[in-house]
Amino acid sequence: TFLLDPLMYPPLGALHIASKLLQEGHEVKFFDLRDYQMGVENLVVYPQADLYGITASTSGYNEAVKIKNTLKKIRRLVPVVIGGSHASVRPEECNKEFDATIVGEGETSIMKVIDGARGIVTSPIIKDIDTLPYPARHLLRQEARVSYNIFGGQKYSTNEAGSTVTSTRGCPFECSYCCSPCIWAGKIRFRSPENFVGEIKEIGEKYGAKRFKFVDDNFPLKKQRIIDIMDLLEPMDIQFRCHTKTSLVNQEVLEA
Ligand code: SF4
Incomplete structure (x- = not known):
């Protein structure tokens, strides 16, 4: 793709x-x-x-x-x-x-x-990643600031704009075939639901994006946090996909 x-x-x-x-x-x-x-x-x-x-x-x-x-x-x-x-x-x-x-x-x-x-x-990791500014998408060429293929593959092509966004940095697991532990040293930091959803809102308002790919290594790591994020997203009329380890998914997470 x-x-x-x-x-x-x-x-x-x-x-x-x-x-x-x-x-x-x-x-x-x-x-x-x-x-x-x-x-x-x-x-x-x-x-x-x-x-x-x-x-x-x-x-x-x-x-x-x-x-x-x-x-x-x-x-x-x-x-x-x-x-x-x-x-x-x-x-x-x-x-x-x-x-x-x-x-x-x-x-x-x-x-x-x-x-x-x-x-x-090298530098020590940034403990509070809410302190970081949102990615400077405005530096991209106008037409490249959103994707019309965010879910990947012709089957999912759409006229609706989309983008990627991440709510965490790192992954607590250490799968032997994965580069994440080398990059993040097995440490994970979370953005607050408000900060994360604030970025989604900004992308929607500035670029009209309605589809999102949450490119966290593992999005649904903390159940209550996911519920809080979903509560904030509910009125926003967006669709999203995310990455996850299958063992993190259960009925409660899916229903959130
Ligand atoms: S759970 Fe995923 S991101 Fe984390 S170490 Fe394993 S393969 Fe990598």
Whole structure:
């Protein structure tokens, strides 16, 4: 499905970093290179950039290195930092290529990089994730701010706009085949129902989104919290899907 629609999910992680940078008073230009209408050649029309940041999963890592090499040919002295899941799982590999490699969540570490940190950069986790600004979706191209394919696959295509949003960071489980424990160290933090639903409301008001994919590793982790979220969502006329470990689902959760 991603091959058919690479913009199906907005790049939430990078948009979170962008919103943090904006909050701290920096100017940010954002390029989603999965977007066919973009291209690395467009990056260099912003030669005034003081720092380039790239996010990549493992499947996109080789492309990230190519982009870094292109940037370095044009602006050799400007640092290029990488974050995202591949950097968290294989920091030593990234450290050989990039000026800075951010491991784990990036909002605190990106500020350290701006202040001059280089090499592998880590930070303590942010305990209260309600303090983070909502992802800076407005930095995306107008047409890419929502997805018309948020539930994935032609069967579920619709004229209704949708988006991704997450109510937690991390997962308390440690499945051996999963990269989540490497990224989040088995720790989980929850947004308050009000903060989470506030973001959904904002996306609905600004972009008309009615369909949502909750991309938490495991959405229904605390039963009462789910009930509280559902109470807030009920008057909003939205549809959603979420990720979950099957053992977390029971009649009570489904009825909420
Ligand atoms: S429950 Fe899901 S997200 Fe958590 S470790 Fe297992 S596979 Fe990964």
